[in-house]
Amino acid sequence: MNQTPSAPAKIELSHVTHLYLSTTRAFMAVQDINLRVEEGEFICMVGPSGCGKTTLLSLMAGLELPTAGKVSIDGTPVRGTSRQVGYMLQQDYLFNWRSIEDNVFLGLDIQGIRSRETEQYALHLLDEMELSDVRKASPMQLSGGMRQRVALVRTLACQPDVLLLDEPFSALDYQTKLKLEDLIFSTLRRHKKTAILVTHDLSESIAMGDRIYIFSRNPGRVSSEIAIPPAIRDSLPFDARNQDGFQDLFHRVWKEMEVVSDAAKGN
Ligand SMILES: Nc1ncnc2c1ncn2[C@@H]1O[C@H](COP(=O)(O)OP(=O)(O)OP(=O)(O)O)[C@@H](O)[C@H]1O
Numbered sequence: 001m002n003q004t005p006s007a008p009a010k011i012e013l014s015h016v017t018h019l020y021l022s023t024t025r026a027f028m029a030v031q032d033i034n035l036r037v038e039e040g041e042f043i044c045m046v047g048p049s050g051c052g053k054t055t056l057l058s059l060m061a062g063l064e065l066p067t068a069g070k071v072s073i074d075g076t077p078v079r080g081t082s083r084q085v086g087y088m089l090q091q092d093y094l095f096n097w098r099s100i101e102d103n104v105f106l107g108l109d110i111q112g113i114r115s116r117e118t119e120q121y122a123l124h125l126l127d128e129m130e131l132s133d134v135r136k137a138s139p140m141q142l143s144g145g146m147r148q149r150v151a152l153v154r155t156l157a158c159q160p161d162v163l164l165l166d167e168p169f170s171a172l173d174y175q176t177k178l179k180l181e182d183l184i185f186s187t188l189r190r191h192k193k194t195a196i197l198v199t200h201d202l203s204e205s206i207a208m209g210d211r212i213y214i215f216s217r218n219p220g221r222v223s224s225e226i227a228i229p230p231a232i233r234d235s236l237p238f239d240a241r242n243q244d245g246f247q248d249l250f251h252r253v254w255k256e257m258e259v260v261s262d263a264a265k266g267n
Helices: 052-061 100-111 118-130 146-155 172-189 204-207 246-265
Strands: 011-021 026-039 042-046 070-073 086-090 162-166 194-198 211-217 221-227
Touching: 011 221, 026 052, 026 221, 042 052, 042 172, 042 204, 052 070, 052 086, 052 162, 052 194, 100 118, 100 146, 118 146, 146 172, 172 204, 194 204, 204 211, 204 246, 211 246, 221 246
Parallel strands: 042 194, 042 211, 086 162, 162 194
Antiparallel strands: 011 026, 011 070, 211 221
């Protein structure tokens, strides 16, 4: 967020359209998407199912290349996956036959960056995420919330600048989810990461984001963009929900979601 407007954005999508091609059809998942994310920003993406949120994360991660338009990170076009971008999914993909720390070190092995120094950093992150006591345990012995924290440590251990989070809290019970939102929010702020969170939980998007992009579908397009005021933005997500203006914002996002959902049904 310390960039001048002329500096390249951390992430920029410029006129991005993406078609999925099969032998029988071409399906336009997203069309003419323009968005700009500054360094250190926490952006939330919401919209009806199928509006292309995961497609956009895949494009930012370099897992897909856009059919048209440009995806750039730090002004450089994304041409494939890179260590600079970490991607965390709803499912934690931990291996039950490896200990917690070995699951975390596996990320370093895959990236080819395992060293004494990177291992120490990973252990430090486990400590920050209150997981030091279980580092020798199996993932089978951990709760869903603990497993998601391990998955985040595994992602952060590779020291990406950009974190893509695809509904990481959706499989958790409500209380665990609220606690984890605070922990992840403060960890990403402390480490000055740029983050994009896809969520279906409107209250979560207001509580966690600096800005929210709302998408419509068929094909996916940016419908609106909402900036979160400082009092809410700078509070931990749990406290943000009690700030003045939170309910008004919730109603605004809710209404906009109704508009895009109705449009998608053809109402
Ligand atoms: N590999 C693929 N091949 C063909 N169509 C796809 C593929 N992946 C996604 N789609 C289609 O593209 C559209 C956008 O999908 P995407 O998963 O990006 O949406 P989403 O907003 O993340 O949905 P949800 O909120 O349900 O996770 C959907 O209509 C989906 O069916």
